[in-house]
Amino acid sequence: MDDQHLEPGKYLHTLAYRCTPALVGDATVFVRRLDVESAKLWSNFTAQCRKRFGKVEAQAPYTIATTVLQVITGGYVYFEPNGAAPFLVSRQSIDSNLLCKAFALTHGLVLGEQVEMIDLRQPPELAQRIARTPERELVLSEQLRAVKGAQPDAPNWLYRSVGWGLAERLAALPFRLSNGREIQFRPDTTGGLVALEDPWENESGGRYAVCRTAVNLKTLPNVHHPVLLLDARVSRISSSLIFSSTALAIQPGNGRPVLEVKLNGRGGAKAIPRQALQALGRLEMDYSILQSIAERSQREQQLRERARALKEKLQFPREHPGQIWPIPAKSYQHPIGTGVGMHHLRILHSHVDAVFGDDTQALIFRQSTAMSLPRRPTDPENISSQELKRRKEERERTGSGGPLRRRGTLFPSAESLCASVDQAGFKKLRIACLWYRDETRQRMLQTFCRAFGLDPAGLDTEEAVELDLYQGRITVVFHYLPDFLRPSRRRDRAEALGAAGASLRSRDGALVSAWCETEVPDSDDFPDLDTRDLAELDAKPQTKAVLARLDIPSQYLKGRGKEGVIQPRDEDHPAEMALLDLYRSLGVADERISNALRAKGDFPVDQIAHVGVHVRQQNRRFGEKGEPKVVITATALVPPQASQGPWSLLGWSSTNPVWRPYRSAQNAFHTHPYPEPSAEKTSYRQKWDGAADMVERALGDLADELDGVQYTVTVDAQSARRMWDGLQNMRLGEPSTRAGAAGNRSRYQLPGARLGADAPIAVVRLNTEDEEVPQPVSVTQVVKKDGVDPKEKDTSTLLFEVETDFGTPAWLLCNVPRAYDGSGAGRLGGKRTRWEAEKSVQSEVRSERRRGEMPHNFYAMTATEILPIGGPSDEVREALAAMTARLCHQTLFWSDRARYPVPLHAARQMDLDHPQYRRDVADTEPGSGDGDEGGETLE
Structure with missing residues (x-):
C-alpha cells in the first residue's frame, strides 16, 4: 500500500493481496480434466464403497491414489473427483501408465482384493479413463485475466495449486526477526509453509510446536482478481502418532516439500493408510518415509498394549520428532500456547513485500465514516482532557492509586430489566x-x-x-x-x-x-x-x-x-x-440494545426488525447411525411501538416452527431432541433446499407478526451458502429464479426473496472464517494527501470499507481480543515472536520473578466480514453494515465484542445451549505427560 497516493484517512493493512498474472509469473501446473463418463464411473465406484462399508455418506477413499502419487512425484498432487468439473492437478507431469496403475490398485484394494491378486494388465475402466484423460501443461497467469465488472471465474484447480509455487518463493528467503535471527521455512504439500528447522519448545523440554503459514486463494465480493490470503498459526506437535490426525513428514531427497499425511484409524490406533503402503510396494517405489510412519505407529501401539497389560500409566518418550511430526487429532492441553501474535504477522507482511516486491497489490481498506461506536455501560467514562489532567495532578499530589477513568457497570440497570419484564x-x-x-x-x-x-x-x-x-x-x-x-x-x-x-x-x-x-x-x-x-x-x-x-x-x-x-x-x-x-x-433486550441501534444517519435502523438465522449440520457421533441432522434456529429483534420502550426478542426453531417470545421458543426447542432427517431418501440438494424452504415459511410468518414493520436477515456465510445461491460471491447480484439452475444450485437465491412485498429489505452476510477473511496487521493514518509523516498504529477496533472494482463493497470489522488488550494482559505477541519469547525467572526477590511466555496464548486482531446484499441504495447498505458492527460491539452476554451481532448470536446460542449439544473440554493428551496425572491410565 503506497501511502503517498492515498487520500487522508485511516487505512487497514492486511495479509490480503490481489493474485495477478504478474504475481504468479510463468508458473505452470499439469491438469487433467475428467469428462462426464469418467465422473459417472467414479460415482459408481463411490456407490460400491457405500454398499461395502454400509455408510450412506461414505466417499471413495481417493487419498490412497493421491498419497501414492505424492510420494512418487515429490508431493504436489491434488485430485477432486466430485463437483461440476472434476480434475487432477500436479506440479510435475505424471506418466499415464503409472497413473493407471495407481488408480487400478486403489480400486482393487478398496473393494477388498489382495494387492498381489490385482491384475495391472487389465485395469478397471475407471483407471483407464482417468489415465487416458489428456494432460495439459497450463500457465497460471493465463487463468487470472480480470473481466471488467465481474467476479473472477478462475477454474477450481487454480485455487488448489496456485500456492505451490508462491510458497516455494516465500520459503526461498529467510524469515528475518527483529533481532536479526533468520528462520528457515519449508514449503509443504498443502501449498503452505512450515518451520520444522526452528520449532518452539517448552522450557522443561520434550514438547514441541511449529509455525505453519497458510497460503490460500479465495474470492472477495466485487473484486476482479482472486485474492491471496496469508495467515500464520501454531501447530502443536503430539508426543504420539497413534493419537494424531495427520503427520508432517520430511521426504528424502533435496527440494521436496514437507509431506502432510492423513492418518487412518480410531483412538490410539492411528497409522498410515495400509493400502497406500501396499500400492507403493506393488509398484516397487521408494516409500521409506511412509514405512517409517508405519513402524512408529506399530512401536507406539505395542507400548500402549504393554502399559495396558501392566496397568501402568502410558508415557511416550519425550524426544525431538526428527523426520515425523504428528499433529493431534483434537485440541488437547499443551505446554505451548496458541497464536503467533501481532508482531509475527507484521514481520510476515514485510516478508511478503520483500519476496514479491512490486508484483504485490495489497487490497485497500479505508475506515468507514458511517460507523460510530455506541458507548457501552462498561466503557471508561467520557471525560474532557482538562478533567483528565486535573485527576492526574490530584493523584500525584495525594498518592491515590485510583483509576483516572472509572469504568461503568457490566450489568443492565434494574429499571431496564423491569421494563423488559413488563413488556413481556x-x-x-x-x-x-x-x-x-x-x-x-x-x-x-x-x-x-x-x-x-x-x-x-x-x-x-x-x-x-x-x-x-x-x-x-x-x-x-x-x-x-x-x-x-x-x-x-x-x-x-x-x-x-x-x-x-x-x-x-x-x-x-x-x-x-x-x-x-x-x-x-x-x-x-x-x-x-x-x-x-x-x-x-x-x-x-x-x-x-x-x-x-x-x-x-x-x-x-x-x-x-x-x-x-x-x-x-x-x-x-x-x-x-x-x-x-x-x-x-x-429474552431481555435492555437499554444497551436501544443505545446501539439508535439511528446515526438518515436511514432509521432503529425502526426496523433485525432477524438472525443460524444453520448447523449435526454430524453423527461415534456409534450413531443415519443421515446428519439439520438444525435451524432464528431470532427477531423487534423495535418498540413506543419511542422509549424496550426492544423485544422473538425466537423460532425447526423443531417448533412458531414465532414466540425468545424464552418460550428456546424452551420449546430444548424440550425436543434435534430434528431427525426426513425418512424419505433425499439428495444433498433436496436436503438443503428443504431447509431453505423452511426458513422461507418462517420469514413469511414473521412478516405477518410484524404487521408492516420492515426487517433485515443476517446469516453466516459458511453455513448458509449451501442453502442460498445468492450468498456466493460468484452469484452476487443475480436475479432470483424459482426453479433454480441446472446442476447442484439451490432453488433459492436469498432468504425471503420470494415473499414479494414481505421480503426483507436486505440480507446481511457475515463471514468470520479465518481462511476466507483477510488477516488484519496494522493501521496507517494518512494526515496529508502527499502521505508525509503517516501515523502507524498496531491495532484497531474500527470498521473498514474494502475498495472494490465494482458493485457493493464489503466491510471488515476489526476486533482486538480482550485477552490481548485487557487490563494486565501484557499484550503477548505484540512486540516479540514466539522465537523471542521470554523465559521464566525464579527469584527470592518478588519483583524479579517472571512467568515464561511460551505456555501462554499470543493474540492477534481478528476480523468479521460484513456484506449487505440488496437494500435500496449504497447509503442504506453502509448504514446496515455499521448497524451490524454496532450489534457486534454491544452484546447481550458479556462486556466486550462478539464475532456475531445480537440477533445471530442469540439464534446460535439457542443451539449451543441445547441438551443434545455436548460440552467439550480440553483434556490431557494421552501419554503426553502433560497435566497433573502425567498420562493415560490403561486397564
Whole structure:
C-alpha cells in the first residue's frame, strides 16, 4: 500500500493481496480434466464403497491414489473427483501408465482384493479413463485475466495449486526477526509453509510446536482478481502418532516439500493408510518415509498394549520428532500456547513485500465514516482532557492509586430489566438459584450484590426464602439440590427437584428463571467408567431438559474445574457472564440494545426488525447411525411501538416452527431432541433446499407478526451458502429464479426473496472464517494527501470499507481480543515472536520473578466480514453494515465484542445451549505427560 497516493484517512493493512498474472509469473501446473463418463464411473465406484462399508455418506477413499502419487512425484498432487468439473492437478507431469496403475490398485484394494491378486494388465475402466484423460501443461497467469465488472471465474484447480509455487518463493528467503535471527521455512504439500528447522519448545523440554503459514486463494465480493490470503498459526506437535490426525513428514531427497499425511484409524490406533503402503510396494517405489510412519505407529501401539497389560500409566518418550511430526487429532492441553501474535504477522507482511516486491497489490481498506461506536455501560467514562489532567495532578499530589477513568457497570440497570419484564407481560422477575456447593452459592450471591449495588456485609439467604433485589420486582431464591445437579447415573432428575418446584412455578405474575451450578464429569470420580461414556453422567443436559419442559429458562455456572472447587480471588467473570446470559435466555433486550441501534444517519435502523438465522449440520457421533441432522434456529429483534420502550426478542426453531417470545421458543426447542432427517431418501440438494424452504415459511410468518414493520436477515456465510445461491460471491447480484439452475444450485437465491412485498429489505452476510477473511496487521493514518509523516498504529477496533472494482463493497470489522488488550494482559505477541519469547525467572526477590511466555496464548486482531446484499441504495447498505458492527460491539452476554451481532448470536446460542449439544473440554493428551496425572491410565 503506497501511502503517498492515498487520500487522508485511516487505512487497514492486511495479509490480503490481489493474485495477478504478474504475481504468479510463468508458473505452470499439469491438469487433467475428467469428462462426464469418467465422473459417472467414479460415482459408481463411490456407490460400491457405500454398499461395502454400509455408510450412506461414505466417499471413495481417493487419498490412497493421491498419497501414492505424492510420494512418487515429490508431493504436489491434488485430485477432486466430485463437483461440476472434476480434475487432477500436479506440479510435475505424471506418466499415464503409472497413473493407471495407481488408480487400478486403489480400486482393487478398496473393494477388498489382495494387492498381489490385482491384475495391472487389465485395469478397471475407471483407471483407464482417468489415465487416458489428456494432460495439459497450463500457465497460471493465463487463468487470472480480470473481466471488467465481474467476479473472477478462475477454474477450481487454480485455487488448489496456485500456492505451490508462491510458497516455494516465500520459503526461498529467510524469515528475518527483529533481532536479526533468520528462520528457515519449508514449503509443504498443502501449498503452505512450515518451520520444522526452528520449532518452539517448552522450557522443561520434550514438547514441541511449529509455525505453519497458510497460503490460500479465495474470492472477495466485487473484486476482479482472486485474492491471496496469508495467515500464520501454531501447530502443536503430539508426543504420539497413534493419537494424531495427520503427520508432517520430511521426504528424502533435496527440494521436496514437507509431506502432510492423513492418518487412518480410531483412538490410539492411528497409522498410515495400509493400502497406500501396499500400492507403493506393488509398484516397487521408494516409500521409506511412509514405512517409517508405519513402524512408529506399530512401536507406539505395542507400548500402549504393554502399559495396558501392566496397568501402568502410558508415557511416550519425550524426544525431538526428527523426520515425523504428528499433529493431534483434537485440541488437547499443551505446554505451548496458541497464536503467533501481532508482531509475527507484521514481520510476515514485510516478508511478503520483500519476496514479491512490486508484483504485490495489497487490497485497500479505508475506515468507514458511517460507523460510530455506541458507548457501552462498561466503557471508561467520557471525560474532557482538562478533567483528565486535573485527576492526574490530584493523584500525584495525594498518592491515590485510583483509576483516572472509572469504568461503568457490566450489568443492565434494574429499571431496564423491569421494563423488559413488563413488556413481556409479567409483574416481577424471580431467579431460582440451584446449588450444591456453598462456594458456588456465595459466588452467585456476590454477583447479585455487584449487579444491583447491594452491600454484601451481613447479607445471606435462607433456604427457599425470597430475597428482594430491587423494590420487590426482582427477587432471588436459593435451593440446595445436590441430587438434581451433581453428575451421576440417576434418571429421576425431575423428582429430585422436590420442594424447589414451588419456586419454579410462575405465580403472582412472576417471570421465573433458574441459575444452576454444574461441573463437567471427571474420569477420576468414575474410575470404572469408559471416558467415552462420561457424557452420560453430565447433569447439565439432563437438568436443562427438565427445566425446559417446565418452561423455565436456565443458565449454568461451573463450580469445579480441573484444579478443584472454583473460588475466584478478584472479579468473578464467569459468574457475571452467566448472569448476563441468563438475561439473554429470558429474552431481555435492555437499554444497551436501544443505545446501539439508535439511528446515526438518515436511514432509521432503529425502526426496523433485525432477524438472525443460524444453520448447523449435526454430524453423527461415534456409534450413531443415519443421515446428519439439520438444525435451524432464528431470532427477531423487534423495535418498540413506543419511542422509549424496550426492544423485544422473538425466537423460532425447526423443531417448533412458531414465532414466540425468545424464552418460550428456546424452551420449546430444548424440550425436543434435534430434528431427525426426513425418512424419505433425499439428495444433498433436496436436503438443503428443504431447509431453505423452511426458513422461507418462517420469514413469511414473521412478516405477518410484524404487521408492516420492515426487517433485515443476517446469516453466516459458511453455513448458509449451501442453502442460498445468492450468498456466493460468484452469484452476487443475480436475479432470483424459482426453479433454480441446472446442476447442484439451490432453488433459492436469498432468504425471503420470494415473499414479494414481505421480503426483507436486505440480507446481511457475515463471514468470520479465518481462511476466507483477510488477516488484519496494522493501521496507517494518512494526515496529508502527499502521505508525509503517516501515523502507524498496531491495532484497531474500527470498521473498514474494502475498495472494490465494482458493485457493493464489503466491510471488515476489526476486533482486538480482550485477552490481548485487557487490563494486565501484557499484550503477548505484540512486540516479540514466539522465537523471542521470554523465559521464566525464579527469584527470592518478588519483583524479579517472571512467568515464561511460551505456555501462554499470543493474540492477534481478528476480523468479521460484513456484506449487505440488496437494500435500496449504497447509503442504506453502509448504514446496515455499521448497524451490524454496532450489534457486534454491544452484546447481550458479556462486556466486550462478539464475532456475531445480537440477533445471530442469540439464534446460535439457542443451539449451543441445547441438551443434545455436548460440552467439550480440553483434556490431557494421552501419554503426553502433560497435566497433573502425567498420562493415560490403561486397564
